[in-house]
Amino acid sequence: MIETVSSDSPNLPDSQGYFGQFGGNHYPPEVKPALDELANTYRAVRQSRDFQRTLDTVRKGLQGRPTPVHYLENTSRRIGGAQIYVKREDLNHTGAHKINHCVGFALLAREMGKRKLIAETGAGQHGVALAAAAAYFGLECEIHMGAIDIEKQSSNVGRMRLLGAHVVSATAGQSTLKEASDSAFNAYVEQRDHALYAIGSAIGPHPFPMIVRDFQSVVGREARGQFLSLTGGCLPDHVVACVAGGSNALGIYAGFLDDSDVALHAVEPLGKSDEPGQHAATLSFGRPGVLHGARSIILQQDGAPAKVSSVASGLVYPGVGPEIAMLHDTGRLSVSAIPDEEVIDVFFQVTRSEGIIPALESVHALAYGIRLASSEPASKRILVNLSGRGDKDVDHVIANYGAGCRLTT
Structure with a gap:
């Protein structure tokens, strides 16, 4: 039985993932089971004292x-x-602040039995934070980054690789954050059975914006x-x-x-x-x-x-x-x-x-x-x-x- 604590999160999003007229889940139907699994797991653990105690311990010690x-x-x-x-x-x-939700996603991946974290990064701060969280929890890590940003933020690319992450260059379009997000989303669709998408900001389909907001x-x-x-x-x-x-x-x-x-x-x-x-x-x-x-x-x-x-x-x-x-x-x-x-x-x-x-x-x-x-x-x-x-x-x-x-x- 999960021991619960009260949540101080707002009442939004609604049950369909909307904040007023914005939000929802406009993602390929084949991904819906994976997103439902994530939402259900998060709803269970967000009120768990054990989950929160572990999160607090990691925030104090690692962060x-x-x-x-x-x-x-x-x-x-x-x-x-x-x-x-x-x-x-x-x-x-x-x-940066990015590690606040990265350690949360790593804990969620462990709860869900996933062995890998996938994400996009722009400046590289989210990529480094996720690579660190993955290393701490013993998970694989795959970071998608625009080719322009890989050159511009080379020091962060080096940190990601030192931490054990596989860095994938996104070369389409402007080769920046939007293209890195496209690439990471596609990789998640292909690997959703064993990987969790640890999105880099409060964007994307429900429940990602809610989860990132709560961890931040x-x-x-x-x-x-x-x-x-x-x-x-x-x-x-x-x-x-x-x-x-x-x-x-x-x-x-x-x-x-x-x-x-x-x-x-x-x-x-x-x-x-x-x-x-x-x-x-x-x-x-x-x-x-x-x-x-x-x-x-x-x-x-x-x-x-x-x-x-x-x-x-x-x-x-x-x-x-x-x-x-x-x-x-x-x-x-x-x-x-x-x-x-x-x-x-x-x-x-x-x-x-x-x-x-x-x-x-x-x-x-x-x-x-x-x-x-x-x-x-x-x-x-x-x-x-x-x-x-x-x-x-x-x-x-x-x-x-x-x-x-x-x-x-």
């Missing part, structure tokens, strides 16, 4: 949780406006308590996260969704410009459609997913997760987009002034947090999810932008 909330004193002083805090998900083992909610739960402790009982006025699929955003939002006085901000990549194909700002310019097994908001051109661009490999995706789409649709999220040039400037600012090398994905959120702080009084507090560290980006930044300081005034 290094809890990660701290940290005040960016130098940046806040320089701006002279609102106070900026960051949730340091970059301090997780493997360097640890970020928001921790952050809420830590912030209250740091500020003497005050909540942040604003919570900011970068958004592509939405795993890090849903993780940090989870602690504050029910607080109407806390504004939630989603920050997208404006890339080189707002012209089609030059950005990946899906909420800003997309429209409803189906991508990777779920109905959501998608950047489209001629009825197909549009080409996308960003300096941050992990944000080069023409869609968002269905729950993010719903939160935007209901007005709970404000949306902004940050161009590549501003991302690089803020990358150097934060590195030089705070001693932190943030991932380029996270810098989008930091850049908006800085914009926001400059227009708010010092009495306001902003919490930014620093979702990953930028070790993976250093070679690319130096090769393309130099190692000099590009501080904005």
Whole structure:
């Protein structure tokens, strides 16, 4: 008999996997039994004390949780406006929030008797995290990655291989995250009898968005308590996260969704410009459609997913997760987009002034947090999810932008 504990997850998705008008299961019918098996197993174990105890033990020992909330004193002083805090998900083992759901999927695979994990990765952070989780639990691991990203994020490719993962190059189309997702989905369809697809964000058919959100909610739960402790009982006025699929955003939002006085901000990549194909700002310019097994908001051109661009490999995706789409649709999220040039400037600012090398994905959120702080009084507090560290980006930044300081005034 499974000993249960209460779940603090929201009531969505509904029984069909929908968040309002978004979500569902638009996947080949032959895969439905495998997805039903995953959903049924997850429903059983999500309330199990044994499962949760094991997950907590791995999070403390392997991951290094809890990660701290940290005040960016130098940046806040320089701006002279609102106070900026960051949730340091970059301090997780493997360097990002991704490991939060990777260890969860590895535990689920063990519960289901699967011997292999399959996934896609863009910047490589999810791939490294899943490879580490697979190694820890003694599972095989197959990571699909766009050929462009394999070259751009070579250090993370090396880490995946060191951890025992088989890295598959996706060479179709733009050879980036969307194509890696296509390749991984196809591999899962072929290997579903013995493998579990450990999706890299809160995207895809039901139950993947729900599972990823639930495993990532640890970020928001921790952050809420830590912030209250740091500020003497005050909540942040604003919570900011970068958004592509939405795993890090849903993780940090989870602690504050029910607080109407806390504004939630989603920050997208404006890339080189707002012209089609030059950005990946899906909420800003997309429209409803189906991508990777779920109905959501998608950047489209001629009825197909549009080409996308960003300096941050992990944000080069023409869609968002269905729950993010719903939160935007209901007005709970404000949306902004940050161009590549501003991302690089803020990358150097934060590195030089705070001693932190943030991932380029996270810098989008930091850049908006800085914009926001400059227009708010010092009495306001902003919490930014620093979702990953930028070790993976250093070679690319130096090769393309130099190692000099590009501080904005």
